[in-house]
Amino acid sequence: MSATRRAAPTLEQVAERAGVSRSTASRAINGGLRVSPEAQAAVDAAVLELGFAPNRAARSLVTRRTDSIALVIPEPDERVLSDPFFAGTINGLGSVLHETDLQLVLVMARPADVATRTVRYLRGGHVDGVVVVSHHRDDVLATELEQAGVPTVFVGRPFQHGHVRYVDVDNTAGGRMAAEHLVRAGRARIGTVAGPQDMSAGLDRLAGWSAALADAGMAADAVAYGDFTSAGGARAASRLLAEHPDLDALFVASDLMAAGALGVLADAGRRVPDDVAVVGYDNLAVATSTTPALTTVVNPVVAMARTAGGLLLDLLAGEAVPEAPVVFAPELVVRASA
Amino acid sequence: MSATRRAAPTLEQVAERAGVSRSTASRAINGGLRVSPEAQAAVDAAVLELGFAPNRAARSLVTRRTDSIALVIPEPDERVLSDPFFAGTINGLGSVLHETDLQLVLVMARPADVATRTVRYLRGGHVDGVVVVSHHRDDVLATELEQAGVPTVFVGRPFQHGHVRYVDVDNTAGGRMAAEHLVRAGRARIGTVAGPQDMSAGLDRLAGWSAALADAGMAADAVAYGDFTSAGGARAASRLLAEHPDLDALFVASDLMAAGALGVLADAGRRVPDDVAVVGYDNLAVATSTTPALTTVVNPVVAMARTAGGLLLDLLAGEAVPEAPVVFAPELVVRASA
DNA sequence: TTGTACGCGTTATCAG
DNA sequence: CTGATAACGCGTACAA
Numbered sequence: 001m002s003a004t005r006r007a008a009p010t011l012e013q014v015a016e017r018a019g020v021s022r023s024t025a026s027r028a029i030n031g032g033l034r035v036s037p038e039a040q041a042a043v044d045a046a047v048l049e050l051g052f053a054p055n056r057a058a059r060s061l062v063t064r065r066t067d068s069i070a071l072v073i074p075e076p077d078e079r080v081l082s083d084p085f086f087a088g089t090i091n092g093l094g095s096v097l098h099e100t101d102l103q104l105v106l107v108m109a110r111p112a113d114v115a116t117r118t119v120r121y122l123r124g125g126h127v128d129g130v131v132v133v134s135h136h137r138d139d140v141l142a143t144e145l146e147q148a149g150v151p152t153v154f155v156g157r158p159f160q161h162g163h164v165r166y167v168d169v170d171n172t173a174g175g176r177m178a179a180e181h182l183v184r185a186g187r188a189r190i191g192t193v194a195g196p197q198d199m200s201a202g203l204d205r206l207a208g209w210s211a212a213l214a215d216a217g218m219a220a221d222a223v224a225y226g227d228f229t230s231a232g233g234a235r236a237a238s239r240l241l242a243e244h245p246d247l248d249a250l251f252v253a254s255d256l257m258a259a260g261a262l263g264v265l266a267d268a269g270r271r272v273p274d275d276v277a278v279v280g281y282d283n284l285a286v287a288t289s290t291t292p293a294l295t296t297v298v299n300p301v302v303a304m305a306r307t308a309g310g311l312l313l314d315l316l317a318g319e320a321v322p323e324a325p326v327v328f329a330p331e332l333v334v335r336a337s338a
Numbered sequence: 339m340s341a342t343r344r345a346a347p348t349l350e351q352v353a354e355r356a357g358v359s360r361s362t363a364s365r366a367i368n369g370g371l372r373v374s375p376e377a378q379a380a381v382d383a384a385v386l387e388l389g390f391a392p393n394r395a396a397r398s399l400v401t402r403r404t405d406s407i408a409l410v411i412p413e414p415d416e417r418v419l420s421d422p423f424f425a426g427t428i429n430g431l432g433s434v435l436h437e438t439d440l441q442l443v444l445v446m447a448r449p450a451d452v453a454t455r456t457v458r459y460l461r462g463g464h465v466d467g468v469v470v471v472s473h474h475r476d477d478v479l480a481t482e483l484e485q486a487g488v489p490t491v492f493v494g495r496p497f498q499h500g501h502v503r504y505v506d507v508d509n510t511a512g513g514r515m516a517a518e519h520l521v522r523a524g525r526a527r528i529g530t531v532a533g534p535q536d537m538s539a540g541l542d543r544l545a546g547w548s549a550a551l552a553d554a555g556m557a558a559d560a561v562a563y564g565d566f567t568s569a570g571g572a573r574a575a576s577r578l579l580a581e582h583p584d585l586d587a588l589f590v591a592s593d594l595m596a597a598g599a600l601g602v603l604a605d606a607g608r609r610v611p612d613d614v615a616v617v618g619y620d621n622l623a624v625a626t627s628t629t630p631a632l633t634t635v636v637n638p639v640v641a642m643a644r645t646a647g648g649l650l651l652d653l654l655a656g657e658a659v660p661e662a663p664v665v666f667a668p669e670l671v672v673r674a675s676a
Numbered sequence: 677t678t679g680t681a682c683g684c685g686t687t688a689t690c691a692g
Numbered sequence: 693c694t695g696a697t698a699a700c701g702c703g704t705a706c707a708a
Contacts, residue, residue, distance in 0.1 A: 348684095348685060348686090349685065349686065349687095350685080350686095360685090360686085360687095361688090364686070364687060364688095365687095368687085392685085393684090394686095395684085395685080395686090396684070396686040396687085397685080397686055397687070398686090399684090399686070399687090400685090400686055400688075401686085401687065401688095
């Protein structure tokens with residue numbers, strides 16, 4: 001049967017046991033300022049004996065703080081499952097939170113639920129602040145959270161304008177770097193597997209690629225779209241190869257999609273990089289375990305998440321945080337694939 | 339500056355706006371039973387206009403439920419970052435929770451913090467239930483949580499005895515399967531990179547390997563220990579090869595460690611599987627992206643997490659949940675490496 | 677330094 | 693079906 005939850009000890013019981021009043025017990029427990037050594041000792045002992053832990057709900061009610069922050073990932077389960085990008089995000093945020101007493105609440109929301117359930121949750125005062133990652137064009141989070149006055153920091157530039165704080169990497173520059181690397185390598189016909197166009201990362205990487213090709217006087221018409229998953233990348237790559245058999249280079253907007261594309265190329269008998277050079281994006285662990293290892297653009301996921309967490313902490317502490325976005329510079333890592 | 343959080347609307351305000359009492363408003367919002375259609379409509383309208391969301395802290399205080407459950411991962415950040423095992427766990431649990439109104443609170447704790455900070459948090463009534471994964475021998479969670487009466491389900495057999503509910507896979511059988519596969523393949527000298535011996539998975543896989551070799555009349559003395567990370571696997575593998583140059587097969591207790599081992603073998607000029615056959619463990623995505631792809635034992639991470647979540651929900655619902663552990667059967671997937 | 681008294685926002689009880 | 697009213701556990705002015 002359901003565990004018989006022995007009622008948790010209350011502050012009242014601690015006070016009684018220590019022979020002091022509730023308020024004294026409370027003061028002794030929080031900070032211990034303005035309380036006599038004897039009282040302090042008595043309370044400490046009582047806390048230990050009873051295994052007392054303050055009830056966070058009751059405390060929240062009066063302090064109006066929850067001591068927890070939410071990481072919102074508006075993606076279906078499958079993606080959160082398979083994409084190491086999110087592991088990096090969770091970790092970066094976690095490393096910042098470790099220094100504090102804040103707890104991390106993970107909110108994975110189906111895109112369809114974001115507008116209703118997730119917003120309701122976040123506006124309910126359940127968390128002191130929010131970090132949003134993997135934001136889509138139609139998500140209402142930016143406007144809703146700003147309107148509700150919930151301190152929020154985005155990882156990745158959101159579409160909505162207004163007073164939105166965010167941390168990002170220059171994806172346009174990243175796309176450009178990838179394309180320029182392929183141009184420099186003497187590739188003649190460069191295609192791309194782009195990311196979702198309802199996400200700024202997808203849009204920007206494509207734009208960068210496109211601009212670089214234009215600068216080089218090359219056609220930027222070989223484009224297929226994936227969804228940042230390995231399977232999606234494979235599908236997009238085969239469409240692309242079917243439509244443009246003359247391709248000798250591919251910029252794929254994420255390592256995971258690139259891994260899928262490599263499989264398709266191998267099945268098609270195209271050697272990488274001899275026949276087709278491939279550049280990925282992200283530089284997550286997967287980039288080194290593919291065959292051949294991926295030349296890729298570094299996406300500083302952990303650093304971005306850590307920075308976002310830091311900004312949020314500043315915000316919560318009431319410090320002045322400039323509204324200007326923090327934008328990291330991308331970097332190219334050359335491995336065997338291009 | 340810090341966002342000016344406009345005070346969240348309260349039930350009181352909703353009631354006033356709807357022209358009813360707090361109680362009626364409350365009933366209309368929860369379930370809507372025994373409330374007239376007019377009142378219901380008025381309240382609904384007021385809720386919408388004011389953007390009301392019930393204050394969870396206040397609600398928790400009286401209902402004694404928090405509508406959230408914790409996933410505890412007692413590992414340093416680096417591991418949570420790099421090990422897809424946890425992504426699978428989070429996802430499996432998330433998929434179960436999606437059906438409910440429960441939120442997932444992710445508690446990543448340094449092993450050193452578990453006994454103090456984490457226990458304090460979990461005992462504070464902040465969550466209705468707990469799922470613990472990656473439990474170590476010295477962790478006090480099992481006893482502490484049972485003592486506090488917090489409904490808990492472990493993924494992976496904990497060391498503490500008592501009324502501990504857990505979901506696991508038969509790691510001993512898995513280790514045995516891996517070894518037997520190598521024996522059947524005619525390998526003469528089989529070593530192992532074992533996992534941490536303060537975790538039941540590490541212990542059991544080693545025991546299974548050991549037993550199979552004993553059955554085959556072979557020596558089970560070529561053992562090195564890793565920490566379930568890729569780097570740790572590489573280190574252990576090179577130690578092993580140095581001490582036992584005659585090895586022609588390796589059972590590595592996790593795919594991540596196996597990936598590290600493959601690198602070492604390649605650097606040493608040993609061909610896989612021709613010179614040395616390698617069997618991994620987990621069958622996570624990494625197993626298919628190594629060169630060669632890994633023969634491995636399936637660790638049904640997502641299914642285990644999902645099952646654990648289901649058990650916890652039953653527990654929370656007050657249903658009778660047998661104390662017998664749920665144990666999955668392992669399965670061997672043969673790929674190129676052995 | 678200590679204790680008394682009040683309020684945080686919600687749900688549950690019970691009389692109408 | 694509705695509306696007072698009493699908790700829930702804690703923090704904190706305020707008074708002593």
